[in-house]
Structure formats: C-alpha cells, structure tokens
Amino acid sequence: MTLVLAAHGTRDPAGAVAVEQIAAAVRLRLPGVDVEVAYVDVRSPSLTEVLRSVVGPAVVVPAFLAAGYHVRVDVPQQILLSGCPSVTVTPALGPDDLVLDAVYDRLVAAGWGYGTPVVLAAAGSSDTRAVADVHRAARRLSVLTRSAVQVGFITSARPSVPEAVASCRGRVAIASWLLAPGLFHQRLADMGADLVSEPIGAHPRVVELVVRRALAAGIVDRSIMLVGQ
Structure with missing residues (x-):
C-alpha cells in the first residue's frame, strides 16, 4: 500500500x-x-x-x-x-488539535507572550465550510493562548488580515495558518503585525x-x- x-x-x-x-x-x-x-x-x-x-x-x-x-x-x-x-x-x-498545537509552538518561537493579541491568518476560501474550519481553529488556539483569537484571511474572505490586526489594541501577533512557505506567507510581513510566526511545516x-x-x-x-x- x-x-x-x-x-x-x-x-x-x-x-x-x-x-x-x-x-x-x-x-x-x-x-x-x-x-x-x-x-x-x-x-x-x-x-x-x-x-x-x-x-x-x-x-x-x-x-x-x-x-x-x-x-x-x-x-x-x-x-x-x-x-x-x-x-x-x-x-x-x-483543523485538528495536533495542528493547533504546532501553530501554538510556532507562535511562541516567534516571540509571542501571554497578553499579546493574536490574529490567526489563513489563506481564505469562498467555501463557507472551509471558512468555518478556520474559525474552529481560532477557537482552539484561543484555549491555548488563554485569550480571544481573531481570524484574518489573506484572500477570498473577510475580515482581511490587516482588518483583523487593526481591530486589536497594542502589540499584535500573527499566527500563520499556512502549512508551507510561499507567496501568502510572504505577504503577512506587510500586514501590520509586530511579529509573524513561521508556517507550520514539518x-x-x-x-x-x-x-x-x-x-x-x-x-x-x-x-x-x-x-x-
């Protein structure tokens, strides 16, 4: 097999x-x-x-x-x-919990600390079921970070990542909900956050x-x- x-x-x-x-x-x-x-x-x-x-x-x-x-x-x-x-x-x-554990680890490795607002940045989709999956992931990540996590989309859905970042006060971190490096992850550096975690990867x-x-x-x-x- x-x-x-x-x-x-x-x-x-x-x-x-x-x-x-x-x-x-x-x-x-x-x-x-x-x-x-x-x-x-x-x-x-x-x-x-x-x-x-x-x-x-x-x-x-x-x-x-x-x-x-x-x-x-x-x-x-x-x-x-x-x-x-x-x-x-x-x-x-x-949005399996194991993947969220990985996202949390990447976020901490990027310098995030408790009390810093988090935006979960996803590629985006016109499929409402896929969008719902991202929101489920954000709820799981909010448990790990012990605070509310906003959702932002790079394309195809709202709110956009910059909109989500702008809705937060003070220092803001982007948690990358992307599996691998690429154009979408590169865009996150210019979306207004103070730090961006690495893609989930291996x-x-x-x-x-x-x-x-x-x-x-x-x-x-x-x-x-x-x-x-």
Missing part, C-alpha cells in the same frame, strides 16, 4: 521542501510504507500522475488545513482521472497527525511497532 501526501503546491521552492520534509519524517515513522508527495495545483507531480504510478491500494492524505474546494473537488477529480482502482482518502489535516505534531490518518485508513497493521513511538 502507498501513502500519498497531497499538498496544494507553490512556486516557492521552500514550500516544496517543507512538504518533502513532512513526507521524509512520515517515512521514518512508517518503515516499509511507500510515501509519495503529490500536488493538487501549481506544482508537479499531480495527484493523478502519482496515483497512475502506484501499484496496489493507495491512501491519500490531503495536506490542507481546511476542507475547501481543493479537498472537496480537486482531490476526488484527480483520483478519478488517475484510474487507480483502490484509493482511500482521509480527512484533511486541519512540526512533529503534524507528522504525528499524518501517521494517525494513515493508520486509521489501514495503511499498516496497527499491531506493528512504529519507529519513534
């Missing part, structure tokens, strides 16, 4: 590196499992191309932080086009979540001892 990590894709080489780092860490946790990286947009290989090269069943883990258009439409379409006869698709990574909690998704989908026998546990 093959595990395919399906990401959005970016023209920024650092974004591809981040996805490959997640895949490499998953390979260490799941020895003997073929772990491949595919992209739904912008970058190759596409999910269709990767699945066409797979021999046997495949498990696709959408490396997205909300179940928007790419997860609900692009992923199923590309699977259908591949002709792969046996594909299991897991839920997207967000944080151990994200790697753990991918492994859990794979196990739940039956990628390996649960009785097998996994490396790193």
Whole structure:
C-alpha cells in the first residue's frame, strides 16, 4: 500500500521542501510504507500522475488545513482521472488539535507572550465550510493562548488580515495558518503585525497527525511497532 501526501503546491521552492520534509519524517515513522508527495495545483507531480504510478491500494492524505474546494473537488477529480482502482482518502489535516498545537509552538518561537493579541491568518476560501474550519481553529488556539483569537484571511474572505490586526489594541501577533512557505506567507510581513510566526511545516505534531490518518485508513497493521513511538 502507498501513502500519498497531497499538498496544494507553490512556486516557492521552500514550500516544496517543507512538504518533502513532512513526507521524509512520515517515512521514518512508517518503515516499509511507500510515501509519495503529490500536488493538487501549481506544482508537479499531480495527484493523478502519482496515483497512475502506484501499484496496489493507495491512501491519500490531503495536506490542507481546511476542507475547501481543493479537498472537496480537486482531490476526488484527480483520483478519478488517475484510474487507480483502490484509493482511500482521509480527512484533511486541519483543523485538528495536533495542528493547533504546532501553530501554538510556532507562535511562541516567534516571540509571542501571554497578553499579546493574536490574529490567526489563513489563506481564505469562498467555501463557507472551509471558512468555518478556520474559525474552529481560532477557537482552539484561543484555549491555548488563554485569550480571544481573531481570524484574518489573506484572500477570498473577510475580515482581511490587516482588518483583523487593526481591530486589536497594542502589540499584535500573527499566527500563520499556512502549512508551507510561499507567496501568502510572504505577504503577512506587510500586514501590520509586530511579529509573524513561521508556517507550520514539518512540526512533529503534524507528522504525528499524518501517521494517525494513515493508520486509521489501514495503511499498516496497527499491531506493528512504529519507529519513534
């Protein structure tokens, strides 16, 4: 069985590196499992191309932080086009609590301290369900930061990140709700906050979540001892 990590894709080489780092860490946790990286947009290989090269069943883990258009439409379409006869698709990574733990760690590493207002900055979507996922993530992050967390979108939804930052008083921190570096993350530096956390990347909690998704989908026998546990 093959595990395919399906990401959005970016023209920024650092974004591809981040996805490959997640895949490499998953390979260490799941020895003997073929772990491949595919992209739904912008970058190759596409999910269709990767699945066409797979021999046997495949498990696709959408490396997205909300179940928007790419997860609900692009992923199923590309699977259908591949002709792969046996594909299991897991839920997207967000807004799982493990991802929020990673976001919190990145925020603290950027210099955030208790009492500083936080804006959770997401890419944005026209899909109301994806927007709702971001708001759920903000509520979880507010528990971790022990204060209200505002939501801001980089595109396609309101409020915008600058609007959310402007609504806060005093020093403001942006928590990046982005998986990998790219144009969207670069824009955050100019959106009025005093500090911006790094993208989530190959944080151990994200790697753990991918492994859990794979196990739940039956990628390996649960009785097998996994490396790193």
